[in-house]
Amino acid sequence: KNQVEQSPQSLIILEGKNCTLQCNYTVSPFSNLRWYKQDTGRGPVSLTIMTFSENTKSNGRYTATLDADTKQSSLHITASQLSDSASYICVVRGTAGNNRKLIWGLGTSLAVNP
Amino acid sequence: DGGITQSPKYLFRKEGQNVTLSCEQNLNHDAMYWYRQDPGQGLRLIYYSQIVNDFQKGDIAEGYSVSREKKESFPLTVTSAQKNPTAFYLCASSIGETLFFGPGTRLLVL
Numbered sequence: 001k002n003q004v005e006q007s008p009q010s011l012i013i014l015e016g017k018n019c020t021l022q023c024n025y026t027v028s029p030f031s032n033l034r035w036y037k038q039d040t041g042r043g044p045v046s047l048t049i050m051t052f053s054e055n056t057k058s059n060g061r062y063t064a065t066l067d068a069d070t071k072q073s074s075l076h077i078t079a080s081q082l083s084d085s086a087s088y089i090c091v092v093r094g095t096a097g098n099n100r101k102l103i104w105g106l107g108t109s110l111a112v113n114p
Numbered sequence: 115d116g117g118i119t120q121s122p123k124y125l126f127r128k129e130g131q132n133v134t135l136s137c138e139q140n141l142n143h144d145a146m147y148w149y150r151q152d153p154g155q156g157l158r159l160i161y162y163s164q165i166v167n168d169f170q171k172g173d174i175a176e177g178y179s180v181s182r183e184k185k186e187s188f189p190l191t192v193t194s195a196q197k198n199p200t201a202f203y204l205c206a207s208s209i210g211e212t213l214f215f216g217p218g219t220r221l222l223v224l
Contacts, residue, residue: 093211
C-alpha cells in the first residue's frame with residue numbers, strides 16, 4: 001500500500017481558475033513534506049518543503065498547507081495559467097538524515113485549458 | 115549556466131547490452147542520486163552518493179551500477195542483468211533538503 005496517496009488522479013480546469021490538489025500520507029515518523037511540479041518529459045522541480053511545524057508555505061501562485069495531526073497536505077494553485085499544466089507530486093521524508101528516505105506519490109496530472 | 119545535464123535524451127538498448135547514462139552537475143553539490151520513473155509508480159531510488167568515491171544502493175539497485183570518481187559526475191550503467199530497463203531515468207543532486215533534477219533520459223529496449 002502506497003504510503004503517500006494523492007487525489008484527484010487527474011484534473012482539468014479552465015485558465016484563470018483556482019484548484020486544490022490533495023495529499024494524504026501514512027509515513028511515520030515524519031520529517032518533511034514536499035511538493036514538486038513535473039512537466040511532461042522533464043525532471044521534477046521543487047515548489048515547497050514543509051516541516052511538521054509549518055502549516056502553510058507559498059511560492060508565487062502556489063500555496064501548500066500541512067496538517068500533521070491528520071497527515072494531510074494540499075496544494076492550492078491560484079489564477080491558473082496554461083504553463084501550470086503538469087504533474088504535481090507529493091513527497092514525504094520519513095526519517096531524519098539524508099534524502100534517502102523519500103516516499104513519492106503518484107502525482108496529480110493537471111491540464112489547464114484556454 | 116548552472117544545473118544538471120543528462121545525456122542522451124533517448125537511448126536504445128539491444129538485448130544483452132550494457133548502456134551508460136551520463137549525469138553531470140556544476141552546482142558543487144556533494145550528494146547525487148539516480149531515480150527510475152515508470153507509469154503508475156512513484157519515483158524509485160536506484161543509487162545515491164553522498165561524497166566522491168562513495169555510493170550506496172537504493173531500493174532497486176539490482177541490474178544497475180554506478181561510479182563517483184568526480185564530484186561533478188555520477189554515471190549510471192544499466193547492465194544486461196536488468197530485465198526490464200525501459201523507463202525514464204532521472205539524475206538529481208542536493209544541497210540541504212532540496213533536490214535538483216536533470217532533464218532525464220528515456221531508455222527503450224529494441
